[in-house]
Every structure is written in C-alpha cells, then in structure tokens.
Amino acid sequence: MPDRTTWWTASRRDHLVGYAFVAPQLLGSLLFVFLPLGLVLYYSLHEWNVLADTFEFVGGENYRQLLADPNVPKVLGATALFSVGLVVFNLSLAMLLAVLLNQRLRGTVVFRTLFFSPVVVSLVAWTIVWGFLLQSNGGVNALLQTVGVEGPNWLRTGTGAMVSVIGVQVFKNVGLNMVLFLAALQGVPKELYEAARMDGAGAWTRFARITLPMISPTVLLTSIITVAGSLQVFAQIAVLTQGGPGTSTTVLVYYLYQQAFQFHHFGYGATLSVLLFVIVLALTVLQWRMRRRWVFLEA
Incomplete structure (x- = not known):
C-alpha cells in the first residue's frame, strides 16, 4: 500500500x-x-415548430435557406453599417474625452462622472427616453428649431433611423471606453512627454508617437469589446425602430429574433445564430492576430 x-x-x-x-x-x-x-448547432439542423409541436431533422436545409434568403445581404449590410459607425464614433469620442479629461483642469471629476453615468443607466430606460426625444415633435427637433433648423422625423427615414440608433448607442457606452482610455493615459510616463517637448515635438506628434503606441494594448481591448458588442445590439433596435423603416435598421440579431420568436422559425433562427457566432469569432481572431502590427511591445 x-x-x-x-x-x-x-x-x-x-x-x-x-x-x-x-x-x-x-x-x-x-x-x-x-x-x-x-x-x-443541434437546433440549426432541425425545424422546430412550437405551434404544431413538431421537431424534425432537416440536415443542411436551414443553411441552404440562409444562402438563398434575399433579406440576408440587406441585413448584413445594415449590420456592417451600424458596427462601423458605432466603432468609429465610439472609440474616437472616447479617446477625445479621455485626452481632455486627462488634463489638470478644474471640474474634470464632475465631467468624468457626467460622461460615465449613462453606462450605469438601464439600457431600456435610456432607449425609451431617446425614443421620445427623437420623435418629430421631440426634444431634439425642438432644440434645432431654436437655431432655425427644421429637424426630420429621425426614426422614420432610413438614414436618420440608422444615425439615431448609432448615436443613442454611442452616448450610452462611450463613458466605459473613456474610463479605460483615461486609465491607460495616466500610466504613460511623463518623462517621455518632457523629452519630446525638449526635442521640439508638437502636441499632435507627441500624441501620435508617444500616446497612441503606449496605450495601444488598451485600444486593442476596447476595439474588440466594441466590435463584439456592436454585432449583438438588440434592445435599441427593438425599442426605437423595430428594424424599420423597411429593413434599413434590421441588424443580424434583430433579424434572428424576428425569425425565431415572431415567425417561430426556431431552426432558421438557430442557423442565423451560428452565422452571428462565426462573424464575431472571425472578427475577434482577426483583430487579435493584427495586434502584432500595431500594438506596442508585441513581438
């Protein structure tokens, strides 16, 4: 033993x-x-009709339907437009706010709290309030009328609806990326900026040659989080536009919801879920592999 x-x-x-x-x-x-x-994956190979209480194996039929669906290219186009707009404006605005709030100025703590507060607000409550503000007789158009501008019906025109949804989401989550950028900025050694000033480097040169390389790991993190989040947006679309007008704001997640829970095509909805998973995984892996080219100290 x-x-x-x-x-x-x-x-x-x-x-x-x-x-x-x-x-x-x-x-x-x-x-x-x-x-x-x-x-x-299992459900995507079946057709599940809850109303008729049937569950049948159909093999690759749902995937053939996905390839033949005329709405899928429109949905993917709307999804790409929303994701690109959200990522560009969110990261750009978050970076700008972080740089401004990193200065030693009075009142910066108040502004940090102000910009971060939407992050902790209920998503549905935030979206409902913006739904009222963006109506034709809402607060946004009332504000525009004070300067002599006639605002459109934001949620009933294709371009206006997409811009509105992107804007609502940007202002909701920009504070989170701002805080991450701000923490990264405060970790950049001050000696590097002092040496650059002594060499005659201007503000833009210091930002491009010192700030961005030093905070590039945080930029990578925020970009991965924002891209993945932009592809999974649902509540804003459901509350503000319901995918309209037409299919102009029908992103992939909302189309998945329509097929599965409105039209009761659960097998096809599962197939759309597989497509969403593949897209998110591919973009995440692509960003991770590209880090070697632009993330500081990555070998």
Missing part, C-alpha cells in the same frame, strides 16, 4: 487548489457557453 504522505505531495496540493479555484469558472463556461453553443 503506497504511503499516503508520499502521494499527498505539495505539488498535488497546489494542483488541487488551482483546480478548485478554476472550477466555478469552468463549470459556468460549460453550462452557459459551450452547452448553449452545442444546442444551437
């Missing part, structure tokens, strides 16, 4: 402690990530 003290070594104790610490996260990932992914 083996000696218990010989088997129960310090190395084994360390391994068991490590497994105990990662077990909750591992169990959560299995139950709430990998199991749902497996079920979505």
Whole structure:
C-alpha cells in the first residue's frame, strides 16, 4: 500500500487548489457557453415548430435557406453599417474625452462622472427616453428649431433611423471606453512627454508617437469589446425602430429574433445564430492576430 504522505505531495496540493479555484469558472463556461453553443448547432439542423409541436431533422436545409434568403445581404449590410459607425464614433469620442479629461483642469471629476453615468443607466430606460426625444415633435427637433433648423422625423427615414440608433448607442457606452482610455493615459510616463517637448515635438506628434503606441494594448481591448458588442445590439433596435423603416435598421440579431420568436422559425433562427457566432469569432481572431502590427511591445 503506497504511503499516503508520499502521494499527498505539495505539488498535488497546489494542483488541487488551482483546480478548485478554476472550477466555478469552468463549470459556468460549460453550462452557459459551450452547452448553449452545442444546442444551437443541434437546433440549426432541425425545424422546430412550437405551434404544431413538431421537431424534425432537416440536415443542411436551414443553411441552404440562409444562402438563398434575399433579406440576408440587406441585413448584413445594415449590420456592417451600424458596427462601423458605432466603432468609429465610439472609440474616437472616447479617446477625445479621455485626452481632455486627462488634463489638470478644474471640474474634470464632475465631467468624468457626467460622461460615465449613462453606462450605469438601464439600457431600456435610456432607449425609451431617446425614443421620445427623437420623435418629430421631440426634444431634439425642438432644440434645432431654436437655431432655425427644421429637424426630420429621425426614426422614420432610413438614414436618420440608422444615425439615431448609432448615436443613442454611442452616448450610452462611450463613458466605459473613456474610463479605460483615461486609465491607460495616466500610466504613460511623463518623462517621455518632457523629452519630446525638449526635442521640439508638437502636441499632435507627441500624441501620435508617444500616446497612441503606449496605450495601444488598451485600444486593442476596447476595439474588440466594441466590435463584439456592436454585432449583438438588440434592445435599441427593438425599442426605437423595430428594424424599420423597411429593413434599413434590421441588424443580424434583430433579424434572428424576428425569425425565431415572431415567425417561430426556431431552426432558421438557430442557423442565423451560428452565422452571428462565426462573424464575431472571425472578427475577434482577426483583430487579435493584427495586434502584432500595431500594438506596442508585441513581438
């Protein structure tokens, strides 16, 4: 019989402690990530009619329908337009606010709180309020009338609806990226700026040659989070435009919801979920692999 003290070594104790610490996260990932992914793949190979109480295996029929669906190119186009607009304006505005609030000026704490406060506000409440403000007789057009501008019906025109949805989402989450950029900016050594000033470098040169390279890991993080989040937007579309006018704001997640929960095509909805997963995964991997080209100190 083996000696218990010989088997129960310090190395084994360390391994068991490590497994105990990662077990909750591992169990959560299995139950709430990998199991749902497996079920979505399984459902995408079936046609599930809840009303008729039928569940039939159809193989690749849902994927053939995906390739032949005339609405899919329009939906992907709207999704790409929304994602690009959100990512560009969100990151640009967050960077600008972070740079401004990083200055040693009076009242910066108040403005930091003001810009971050929408992040903690309920998403649905935030969207409903903006829905009232963006109506033809809402607060936005009333503000424009004070300067002699006749505002459009923002949520009933294709371009206006997309701009409105992007704007609402930008102002909702820009504070989060702002705080991340601000934390990164405060970690940049001041000696680098002092040396650059002594060499005659201007403000833009210091920003491009010192600030951006030093905070590039944070830029990578925020870009991955923002791109992934932009592809999963739902509540804003559902509350503000319901995908309209026409399909101008019908992004992929909302189209998935329509197919699965409005038209009860659960198999096809699962297939659209697989498409969304592939797109998010591909873009995340692409950004991660490109980090070697523009992230500072990445080999």
